[in-house]
Amino acid sequence: MATARGCHLPDELLYDVPNNMWYREEADGTVTLGMTSVAVALAGQLVAVTPKKPGKPVQAGKSCATIESGKWVGPAKIVCDAEVVEINEALVGDPKTANADPYQAGWLMKVRPAAWAEARATLVPGTAVAAPYEAKMAADGFAGCACAT
Amino acid sequence: MSSPLRVIDVGSVSAVRSQAVYHGVADAMAADGTPVLTLATPAEPYVCIGLHQSLEAEVDTGYCRRAGLPVLRRYVGGGAVYLDSQQLFFHFIWPAARAPRGVSALYAHFVRPVLGAYRALGIPACLRPINDIHVHGRKIGGTGAAQIGAATVFVGSFLLDFDTAAMARCLRVPSEKFRDKLRSSLEDYMTTIRRELGSVPARQGIVAALLAAVRDEFGLAPGADALRAGEQAAVADWEARLLDPEFLQQAQRRRVAAAVKITGGVHLAESVYKAPGGLLRARVLYREGRLQDLDLSGDFTCFPASGIAALARALRGAAVDASLEALIDGHMRALGLDMPGVEPAHLAAALRQALPAEAGA
Numbered sequence: 205m206a207t208a209r210g211c212h213l214p215d216e217l218l219y220d221v222p223n224n225m226w227y228r229e230e231a232d233g234t235v236t237l238g239m240t241s242v243a244v245a246l247a248g249q250l251v252a253v254t255p256k257k258p259g260k261p262v263q264a265g266k267s268c269a270t271i272e273s274g275k276w277v278g279p280a281k282i283v284c285d286a287e288v289v290e291i292n293e294a295l296v297g298d299p300k301t302a303n304a305d306p307y308q309a310g311w312l313m314k315v316r317p318a319a320w321a322e323a324r325a326t327l328v329p330g331t332a333v334a335a336p337y338e339a340k341m342a343a344d345g346f347a348g349c350a351c352a353t
Numbered sequence: 354m355s356s357p358l359r360v361i362d363v364g365s366v367s368a369v370r371s372q373a374v375y376h377g378v379a380d381a382m383a384a385d386g387t388p389v390l391t392l393a394t395p396a397e398p399y400v401c402i403g404l405h406q407s408l409e410a411e412v413d414t415g416y417c418r419r420a421g422l423p424v425l426r427r428y429v430g431g432g433a434v435y436l437d438s439q440q441l442f443f444h445f446i447w448p449a450a451r452a453p454r455g456v457s458a459l460y461a462h463f464v465r466p467v468l469g470a471y472r473a474l475g476i477p478a479c480l481r482p483i484n485d486i487h488v489h490g491r492k493i494g495g496t497g498a499a500q501i502g503a504a505t506v507f508v509g510s511f512l513l514d515f516d517t518a519a520m521a522r523c524l525r526v527p528s529e530k531f532r533d534k535l536r537s538s539l540e541d542y543m544t545t546i547r548r549e550l551g552s553v554p555a556r557q558g559i560v561a562a563l564l565a566a567v568r569d570e571f572g573l574a575p576g577a578d579a580l581r582a583g584e585q586a587a588v589a590d591w592e593a594r595l596l597d598p599e600f601l602q603q604a605q606r607r608r609v610a611a612a613v614k615i616t617g618g619v620h621l622a623e624s625v626y627k628a629p630g631g632l633l634r635a636r637v638l639y640r641e642g643r644l645q646d647l648d649l650s651g652d653f654t655c656f657p658a659s660g661i662a663a664l665a666r667a668l669r670g671a672a673v674d675a676s677l678e679a680l681i682d683g684h685m686r687a688l689g690l691d692m693p694g695v696e697p698a699h700l701a702a703a704l705r706q707a708l709p710a711e712a713g714a
């Protein structure tokens with residue numbers, strides 16, 4: 205597993221570094237996605253997560269979910285046009301799950317992408333993500349997951 | 354030469370305009386746009402709830418309707434607040450790329466000129482992380498933040514004066530006793546510019562202090578400006594959106610807390626716990642994870658009858674942690690209380706039950 209400034213980044217996932225999102229290809233052609241450990245460290249403890257509903261379309265570069273923490277509200281941005289297939293109801297019920305376990309229990313949604321190959325090409329595999337994430341953290345002035353509150 | 358800061362003071366405006374102005378300016382902002390500070394004062398009182406709050410669970414909508422109080426939902430987090438003409442709103446609207454990324458860093462950054470303005474006015478305000486502004490342990494203002502479009506937004510208000518009774522009246526609470534306690538807790542833990550200074554400076558004096566502090570803290574050159582055509586259209590769009598009953602009444606999206614946050618670290622809560630000997634009702638003011646004040650009541654039996662009030666007094670200041678049950682047991686023994694079907698564990702559970710996670714010890 206790669207680590208950048210104390211933030212874990214599992215090798216088997218794909219990453220949208222600018223938007224702090226991870227993606228996992230599923231055998232049935234769907235894609236599971238969620239917020240990286242960096243995203244939740246930046247946000248702090250989540251108090252609400254509102255994903256778009258199953259069956260709804262989501263647009264590349266636009267919000268697929270609204271998150272709230274510490275009186276901050278912001279979007280989780282998706283990398284591709286897609287249809288929402290399933291949302292993590294357990295995460296909606298207990299948003300802190302994303303802080304505790306961002307890559308497993310804290311997954312956000314499953315989607316069926318419209319043009320996955322094109323979107324996939326813009327993502328960084330986990331085995332190569334440490335360097336670009338380190339560069340982004342430096343540019344953002346982000347101290348690291350252990351220090352963020 | 355300093356970078357510019359567009360200052361758009363819309364003055365005294367309707368309730369919905371006082372919210373729509375920053376939503377619209379943020380939505381219209383380009384990724385490489387010029388930072389904007391908008392200022393507004395609501396001409397009429399209203400209630401404003403956070404993006405993820407449940408309207409009916411948080412607000413006494415029947416009372417608000419009868420009192421003619423508009424209720425609006427904002428695209429910013431946090432809780433329900435009562436807003437009126439005794440508040441001067443400020444909204445820092447920055448291109449996201451020029452704002453800090455982390456939430457804590459964002460608040461620490463944007464609060465600097467606000468604290469500078471308070472100090473210039475003679476009020477030694479400080480940030481109580483994450484996002485409250487305190488003076489001598491009392492809250493003088495809350496702040497909030499959001500990402501809207503390509504902009505990072507930081508919002509708050511200067512509290513010139515505050516009607517605690519009006520705030521307590523418009524929230525939905527479990528009982529009228531709770532409402533009384535809420536009002537007195539707001540009195541105890543909140544303050545205002547009037548309370549700190551004994552009078553309220555002129556609006557233009559507060560604005561001047563804020564702009565001077567922005568210049569000092571951020572090195573920007575504030576210049577008066579007006580809404581541009583694109584911003585006016587975006588503000589109008591947001592007015593329509595904020596007035597849309599569907600947006601206001603959307604289904605609950607956040608678990609309803611059994612507590613009202615008075616300020617950071619201070620929560621008022623009421624819980625009901627079913628013990629074998631009857632229902633226990635605990636109304637508790639938690640402060641930094643401790644029982645600052647509490648009332649215990651219910652339909653259980655207690656000998657002597659006055660003992661339950663004595664127990665509540667004895668528990669003031671107790672930490673809500675693993676030691677609580679033993680502490681209750683000790684006090685019950687010392688007071689000689691006999692409460693059939695009500696054990697120390699039941700009382701401890703009732704006192705823990707409503708403690709919000711963020712208020713924990």
